[in-house]
Amino acid sequence: MKKRKLLTTLLALAVAAGALTACSGGDKTPDTSSEAAGGTSQTSSAEQSENKPSGEIPTLVWYQIGEAPANLADGVAAMNEYTADKIGVKVELKFLDWGVWSDKVKTIVSTGEPYDMMFTNSDFYAAHVNMGALMDITDLLDAEAPALKSFIPEDVWKGVKIKDRIYSVPTYKDSSQRQYWVWDKEMVDKYSIDYENIVTLADLDPVLRQIKEGEGKSFYPFILDKNGVNGQFMYFDSNVRYDDETATVQEVLEREEMVNFFRQIHAWYKDGIINPDAPTTTELPKVRTCFSAQGFPGANVTWSANMGKEVVSQPWSPAVYTTGTILGSVNAISSNSKYPAEALKYLELANTDPTLRNMLAYGVEDVNFKVLENKTIEKLNDAWTAPAYSQATFFTMYPVSPNPPDQWTLVQKQNEEAVPSILLGFTFDRTPVEAELTALDAVGAKYNAELYTGAKDPDLIIPQYLADKKAAGSEKILAEYQKQINEFLGK
Numbered sequence: 001m002k003k004r005k006l007l008t009t010l011l012a013l014a015v016a017a018g019a020l021t022a023c024s025g026g027d028k029t030p031d032t033s034s035e036a037a038g039g040t041s042q043t044s045s046a047e048q049s050e051n052k053p054s055g056e057i058p059t060l061v062w063y064q065i066g067e068a069p070a071n072l073a074d075g076v077a078a079m080n081e082y083t084a085d086k087i088g089v090k091v092e093l094k095f096l097d098w099g100v101w102s103d104k105v106k107t108i109v110s111t112g113e114p115y116d117m118m119f120t121n122s123d124f125y126a127a128h129v130n131m132g133a134l135m136d137i138t139d140l141l142d143a144e145a146p147a148l149k150s151f152i153p154e155d156v157w158k159g160v161k162i163k164d165r166i167y168s169v170p171t172y173k174d175s176s177q178r179q180y181w182v183w184d185k186e187m188v189d190k191y192s193i194d195y196e197n198i199v200t201l202a203d204l205d206p207v208l209r210q211i212k213e214g215e216g217k218s219f220y221p222f223i224l225d226k227n228g229v230n231g232q233f234m235y236f237d238s239n240v241r242y243d244d245e246t247a248t249v250q251e252v253l254e255r256e257e258m259v260n261f262f263r264q265i266h267a268w269y270k271d272g273i274i275n276p277d278a279p280t281t282t283e284l285p286k287v288r289t290c291f292s293a294q295g296f297p298g299a300n301v302t303w304s305a306n307m308g309k310e311v312v313s314q315p316w317s318p319a320v321y322t323t324g325t326i327l328g329s330v331n332a333i334s335s336n337s338k339y340p341a342e343a344l345k346y347l348e349l350a351n352t353d354p355t356l357r358n359m360l361a362y363g364v365e366d367v368n369f370k371v372l373e374n375k376t377i378e379k380l381n382d383a384w385t386a387p388a389y390s391q392a393t394f395f396t397m398y399p400v401s402p403n404p405p406d407q408w409t410l411v412q413k414q415n416e417e418a419v420p421s422i423l424l425g426f427t428f429d430r431t432p433v434e435a436e437l438t439a440l441d442a443v444g445a446k447y448n449a450e451l452y453t454g455a456k457d458p459d460l461i462i463p464q465y466l467a468d469k470k471a472a473g474s475e476k477i478l479a480e481y482q483k484q485i486n487e488f489l490g491k
Contacts, residue, residue, distance in 0.1 A: 058339045059090040060116040060346055062331075063108065065390050068095035070383040075363045082356060087349055089342045095386070109133045116337040117347065119390045122327035126162060126427045134167040134332040135340055141166065144341045148348035151393070153415070158425045159326030168330035169347045173394035174411050175326050176418030178319040179231035180295040182303050185310040187211060187221075187289050199316045201264045204290070208273050211289060221289040222273050225281040228452025230292045232261065237322045238428055239481050242421040247489055249482040251474065253462050262451060262458035269454030278453035292316070297410035301403045319418035323426055329390050350392040357396045361388035376401040426488045433480045436473030443468045 059080075069075060072093065080090040094115075096104045102123065108115065109128055120128065128134050141149045149157075152172045160170050181204070183195050191210055198204055211221040235241055239249045252258055268274045275281065284291075287307050295303070295313065303311045333343045349356050362369040362377055363384030369377050377400045388397060399407040430437055447465040450456040466474075 057084050057088055057090055058342050059092050060337075060339060060343050061092050061094060061114065062117040062346075063094050063096060063105075063115055064119050064386065065098065065101045066095055066387045067097055067385040069363060069385050071364065071367070074367070075359065075384060078364050079356060079359050082359070083346065083349065086353070086356075087342075087345050089339075089346050091346060093386075112336065114336065115334050116339060116343045117331055117333055119329070119331055120168065121329055122324060125160075125168065125327055125330060125332070126429075128332070129162055129167045132335055135335045135337065136165050136167055137169075137333060137340075137344060138166045140340060140344055145344045145348040147352050148344070151352055155321050155418075155420050155424065156326055156415075158420075159321065159323050160330055161425050162427060168332040169344075169351070169392075170326050171329040171331065171389065171392055172351070172415075173329070173389060174294075174296050174415070176319040176321045176415050177231075177234065177294055177317075177325045178296065178315050178414060178418075179234055179317040180293055180299070180313040180315050182291050182293050182295070182300075182311050182313045184287065184289050184307070185312050188312055190214075195312055196314050198314060201261065205264065205268075208268065208290065209271070212271070212273050217272065220273065220275040222268055223275050223285060223288045223291070224278040224453050225284050226279055226449040226453060228448075229265065231294060231317065232292075232452065233258075234317050234320070237324070237421040237423045238426060238485065239478060240423055240485065242320050242322065242423070243419065245422060247422055247485050247491075249478050249485065251466065251469075251478060253466060259458055259462060262454070262462070265452075265454035266457055267454070274454055279449040279455045296414050298399075298404060298407040301407075319414050320421060321415075321418045321424055322421040323424060331390075331392075347392070352393075352396060354396045354398065357392055358398055360386065360391045361397050371398060372401060374405045376403065376405055423485065423488070426485060428481060428484060433473065433477045436477050439472035440469060440474060440477065443472050 072095075076091065076093055083089050083091065105118070105120065105124055107113070108118070109124075109131065120134075125134075148169065152170060156170050156172050156175050157166060159175070160166060160168050181195065181198060183193065187193070188195055191207070191214065193207055198207060208221045212219065215221065233252065235243075236252050239252060240247050265274070269276075269278070287309060293299075293303070293313075295315075300311055300313055303313065331347055333340055333347075337343055350360060351357070358369070358371070358377065359365070362379065363386075365371065366380075368381060368384040369379050372378055375398050377398045379400060388394070395408045395412050397408065399405065443465070446468070447461060451458060451461050451465065
C-alpha cells in the first residue's frame with residue numbers, strides 16, 4: 001500500500017472505503033444464484049476433490065501479488081515437503097507483479113484460466129463473485145476448516161460476506177483501521193512536545209507553529225503529497241459516518257466537520273507549515289517532522305526503520321472495522337477448482353500453522369531467515385520478496401526483529417477493541433450509476449489535490465467542487481447509496 005510500505009491507504013475516506021468525495025469507490029453486489037456461480041456448487045466441487053486418483057497429492061495453483069522471490073523454487077519446495085506430509089497438498093505459487101496485477105487478474109478470470117486460489121481485494125472481489133468466478137465457501141468452512149472459521153473473528157468474516165455468504169478468506173491482520181500522529185523524536189525532544197496529548201488538528205496547530213518559528217522559513221513541519229492527510233476521511237464509510245445509527249448518506253464535503261478540517265489545512269498551507277509543492281508532490285521524503293499514518297501498537301519500530309530515525313506516536317482516532325479495511329486483502333478459491341476442500345485446508349494451515357506461515361512470509365529457513373530464541377525473525381537477506389500482507393494472518397507469523405515478540409499480540413488487541421462500522425459488510429453496487437461515478441472521478445482529479453493539501457481556500461473551492469459534482473450526477477449517486485444501504489439494513 002504504497003505497495004511495500006507499512007501503511008495502507010484511506011478508508012475511501014481513509015481507506016478508500018467509499019466516501020464519495022474520495023473517488024466514490026464501490027463494488028458490484030453479486031447475484032448469488034446457482035447460475036451466477038457458474039453452475040459450480042460446493043457439493044459438486046467437493047465431489048471433484050474426492051474423485052482424485054487414490055494416493056495423488058494435488059498441487060494447487062495460487063496466484064499472489066508482488067515480485068517473485070529470487071529463490072521461489074527453493075521456497076516452494078520447502079513448503080511442499082512440509083504440507084505434503086502435513087495435509088497431503090502441495091502448492092504452485094505464481095506471482096503477478098505490482099504493475100500488471102490488475103490487468104492480469106481481469107484476464108485470468110475472464111478467460112477461465114485454471115487456478116485454485118487467488119489473492120484479491122475490494123477492486124475485484126464483489127465483481128468476480130457476481131461473475132461466478134469465486135466459490136461460495138460458507139458451508140465448506142464448517143465442514144473442512146473449522147479451525148480457520150473459529151480463528152478469524154466474526155466481525156472480520158462479516159466484512160467479506162456478500163448477501164450473507166462467504167466467498168473468500170480474509171487475511172486477518174491489522175484489519176481494523178486506526179490513525180496515528182507519528183513524530184520525529186528528535187524534534188519532540190527539541191521542542192518539548194507533549195505528543196501524547198495531541199489528538200485533534202486544534203491540538204496540533206500551536207505545536208506546528210512553534211516548530212515553524214524555531215526552524216525557519218524554508219522548513220516545513222507538516223509535509224504532504226497531493227493526497228493530503230492520511231486518514232482525512234477516516235470517520236466515513238460509504239458517505240455515512242461509521243457510528244451514525246441512522247445510516248444517513250450525506251455529501252461528505254457538505255459536513256461542517258470536514259469543511260473545518262480543510263480550513264485548518266489551508267491555514268497551514270498559507271503560513272508555510274505545509275510544503276508549497278504539496279499539490280504536485282507524488283513521493284514523500286524519508287524524514288518528516290510529523291505525519292498521519294494508519295498503524296497499530298508497536299509500529300514505531302517499523303516507522304523508525306523507514307525514517308532512519310527514532311519516532312514516537314499517538315493515536316488520533318478510534319480503531320474501526322469497515323468492509324473496506326477488511327477487503328484490502330483476501331484469498332478466494334476459484335469456482336472451477338478441482339480441489340476446493342484441499343485449497344481451503346491449505347488456507348487454513350497457512351493461517352493457523354506458524355511453520356508454514358513463516359515460510360510464506362520469509363522464505364527458506366536458515367537461507368532467507370532464522371528463528372531467534374524469543375520467536376522473532378532475523379532476516380538473512382532480502383531475496384524473499386513475497387508480501388506477507390497478501391497471504392494470511394499476521395497472528396501466527398513471527399515478528400521481524402527488532403520488533404518485540406508481542407507485536408502481533410498488540411495488533412490483535414487493537415482489533416479486539418475496534419468498533420464495527422454501522423455498514424460493516426455493505427458493498428456498493430456501482431452498476432446503476434457507473435457513468436456518473438466515472439464522471440465524478442474526472443471532477444475529483446480537477447479539485448482534490450488543491451483541496452486536500454490546503455492550496456486553495458475551502459470556502460471558495462468546495463462550492464465550485466460541489467457544483468461540478470452535482471453536474472456530474474453526485475445527487476443520483478448519493479441517492480443510490482442511500483437506497484442500497486436501506487436495503488442492506490432492512491429499512
